[in-house]
Amino acid sequence: MITALPAAALLVAALLIAPGPPRHRLGLSPRSPRRPPALAFAAPLLAAALVSPALPPAIALLGATAWARRRAARRRRDAEAEARALADALEMMVAELRVGAHPVHALALAAEETGGPAGAALSAVTAAARLGGAVPAALAAAADRSALPGHWHRLAVAWRLAGEHGLAIAEVLAAAHRDVQERRRYADEVAAGLAGARATTAILAGLPGLGLLLGHALGADPLAFLTGPGGGCLLLGTGFLTAGLLWAGRITDRLTRP
Incomplete structure (x- = not known):
């Protein structure tokens, strides 16, 4: 193992300083968004394999878990931002409708003033309405591209009920706005209540290192021991650790969804 560590370090250094394609070194290709090259991920795994056959799968499990949790956090942030934008858009539409604006005009104004996925969805609904399409169908279609499909489906049902039963669309959308706001408030309260559970999960995840x-x-x-005869213990422990993190994250994500 003593000789394997220097060899692994040399392998990582050699792979990371390897020159890229000539066109990139000469600046002949257009600049594109930088992405982590596959070599940057393969090099540590190859070096770890020189130390112990159990290390690469353990590292892969930890990396996959970190990627999954980061992706879940990004989805949660996107959902929170979309819920906030949709609530603001509904508030704006209700204000316009109560002063006598046409529903399509209220939709168009909300789409112009709202950014992100919610604004794009409202723009698509506005375009469909101007072409004579059914607004409830367009709202239901927006759910397929949303991080919060339930909000859009409920909004489509509310709009359809207003049209079928002659209800004031301003009051129906005001009720939809209150629903979105209450769901956001509830999600925030649950997230605050789960802060202790998340801290406990992080502490338990760090106990093996301790x-x-x-x-x-x-x-x-x-x-x-773990990189030698105890490689199976390393894999088993890493598997339990990552499974626990993913399961705990799944539970908290479902409870805190806006």
Whole structure:
């Protein structure tokens, strides 16, 4: 293992400083958004394989879990932003309708003033309404491209009920606005209540690392065991750790969805 570590470090260095294609070095290709090259991920795995066959799958499990949690956090932020934008758009539409504006004009104004996915969805609904299409159908179609499909489906049902039963569209949309606001408030309260559970999850996830440090402090060499005859224990422990993180994240994400 002592000779494997320097060899692994040299392999990582050699792979990372390898020159790229000539056209990139000469600046002949247009600049595009930079993405992490596959080599940057493959190099640590190859180096880890020189130390222990159990390390690459363990690293892959941890990396996949980190990617999944980061993606879930991004979806949660997108959903919160869309809910906030939709609530603002509904408030604007209600204000326009109550002063006598036509529903299509209120839709168009809300679409112009609202950004992000909610604004794009309202623009599509406005275009469909101006072409003579059914607004409820356009609102239901917007749910397919939304991080909050339930909000758009409920809005489509509300609009259809207003048309079928002759209800004042301003009052129906005001009720839809209150529904969105209450769901946002409830999601915020649940998220605040789950802060302790999330902190506990993070602490429990760090306990294996603390155990390794305590083992070293007591004079043992847990890393040598885990990268040697205890490779199966390393994989099993990593599997339990990542499964617990993903399961806890799934529970909290479902509870805090706006």
